[in-house]
Amino acid sequence: MTNIDFDHPDYFANIEDVFSAFQEMSWQVKKGIFACGDDEQLQKIQAKVPVVFYGFGEENDFQARNIVKSTEGTTFDVFVRNNFYDTFSIPAYGDHNVLNSLAVIALCHYENIESKVIQSQLETFEGVKRRFSEKKVADQVIIDDYAHHPTEIKVTIEAAKQKYPDREIVAVFQPHTFTRTQAFLNEFAESLNKADMVYLCEIFGSAREIHGKLSITDLKEKIDGAEIITEDNISRLKKHGNGVILFMGAGDIQKFQEAYENQLQV
Structure with a gap:
């Protein structure tokens, strides 16, 4: 345990x-x-x-x-x-x-x-899928992690800072479920504020709750300098070329990562 x-x-x-x-x-x-x-x-x-x-x-x-x-x-x-x-x-x-x-x-x-x-x-243990899964695409370091709870986000950002102490750590986070986001709104903000820059995707619902009482803007307002990002404007991440991009979430955050990787390969 x-x-x-x-x-x-x-x-x-x-x-x-x-x-x-x-x-x-x-x-x-x-x-x-x-x-x-x-x-x-x-x-x-x-x-x-x-x-x-x-x-x-x-x-x-x-x-x-x-x-x-x-x-x-x-x-x-x-x-x-x-x-x-x-x-x-x-x-x-x-x-x-x-x-x-x-x-x-x-x-x-x-x-x-x-x-x-x-x-x-x-x-020689290489870890498990979607836990600090790292790759390099066109000189950009990208890390994929299943983190969707404030504690997981905190330790993932800390791990990135340990490995890349001299690089900007950029968090791209997609909250998973409206009830979790609402219950941990302040805790999510506290953990994400440990990153140098934060981008937020729209909240991913679940089979039990498609809609909720809050929006991604409620979380954005609690994080210093945070921005909302979509697949259409994912290219804005390019300005962090020397940074480490952390894609975190349990929904379909990978589609944002794939969209960004496609941008890097253009």
Whole structure:
């Protein structure tokens, strides 16, 4: 379990409602649970099986320390119940990827897999589709990410800044569902303001809600210098030629990316 965060506001009433769903699942686990101990909600999880905690805090069973971030990736030491275990390197960026790797290390440790095997696999892991999926088109760095929650947007922008500290980070974001946008309007603005420039696409609805009570303008007004972008005026991104363009969203944000890539190849 990586975290418990409030989301899907069209289904869950609040964070307590989300926690209840996780707690119900936890009672059904047969062997064991690996959970991020840095997460306030996960600290309260109860189970009939052992719960192994991982994270940055000293109270965790598996702890990441001495984290070194660079443009090539991230290196960190792992301590198991305050005893040094080994050093690991990942070709990935952001604290969330350190935590994800730590969860894998903890699981492998319990399965008695040697650290050198874990190290080798982590060093060559290329990630998953639509999570910081990077490409270069006509000298323009483009990153595609499924991020559609404020927390995901925040860590994706931070990861881009780690890899490209000297470049402008440009966020192109398409909100997914009206209820989520309304519930997290301020949080979306706070996360997106971490980018150097923000472009917003129209809100993508869902099968349960085609229309909503707010528009993309409501979000735009909360973000410094943000602009609304469409497929027809996507070429305005060209002025960020030396920047890193982050396309984020869970709807059809990829059509905006494809439109821009076509512009670059003209």
